[in-house]
Amino acid sequence: MGSSHSALNFGAGPAKLPREVLTEVQNEFLSYKDSGMSLIEMSHRSKEYEAINNSAQQLVRELLDVPPNYKILFMQGGGLGCFSAICMNLMGRTGEADYLVTGTWSSIAAKEAAKYGKVNMVFPRPETRSIPHPRTWKLSENASFVFYCDNETVDGVEFNYVPETRGVPLVADMSSNIMTKKVDVSKYGIIFAGAQKNIGPSGVVLVIVREDLLGNASKYCPTVFDFAHISKNNSVHHTPTTFSVYVMEKVLQWIKRCGGVDKMAQNSYDKSTTLYNAITNSNNFYVCPIEESCRSRINIPFRVGGANGDDALESKFLEEAEKLRMYQLKGHRSVGGIRASLYNATSVEDVKLLVQFMEEFRKQHGPK
């Protein structure tokens, strides 16, 4: 097969963005709406930026059906900054919190939280890449919130249900699967997501927070991390990452044009099923180490040449993929192997090309 297609980017983040959006940004970069100025040269208090800021919030509200008693904030400091911000805003009530550790990111979040109070592990970290059954969970009586990561980007583990917390505010890291499926926001205290995987460039973090959780920040909480303060000032309390929010707004428009989150969910299902089927039908040439009940639709790690992976074959796989302009397929350094990230901007067609390559590679290098 030829490589007439443009680069296929399966990177984990920052990640592929819709080409249409990038072209739009390029076209108006030097003169935003005939102003003779770039958007990035304008005040964050200009009417132009105000319109973008409000539209982006409105789009999040519409696309995710966010109830009126939730605020939508645009923050800085990345997903990692949010791990701390959540503790500084919410942990004060009881001084402790429950953590569901199912992989790399929730593990990092739990370590960060230990700086601010007592962290209860709801279950021991699983030895295989899986999610322990809820009947084995030990939620504590005294938690200020329950934290979990809805999709573990490195490990390829995703929840397909909302954890039950008996009324304790549920906090979700959706950095790598926001806007890839419908979410019942009313079941959450806070949902947050770094934009750079599904909804925009790096620099901005989307935070959706229930109103009654605002106003409890610790007195040491930096103002830039105080959800109540950001909310009161409509996310322009100090200079926001205007460029990131501007591009994010365009990605959200694009999602809406494509048919909204329902369409993204349908695509995610089609893309992941196509890839998992290719893995399953490969006679153990490709092996996905994740338990089937919690396989991610978004980040799909697998080994080449059997369950433990064959280093030489995996290098060859990456090399051959690059010749076909399929990039950033190398697994995270902590787990090795291959990982394909199938974010919103990656099309079903892109995944079919990947699978076609995988089948050809197997014919050439697999057992005869």
Ligand SMILES: *Cc1c(COP(=O)(O)O)cnc(C)c1O
């Ligand atoms: C990428 C990622 C993060 C970290 O985001 P940064 O913006 O790099 O701090 C946190 N959680 C998840 C699930 C991620 O995928």
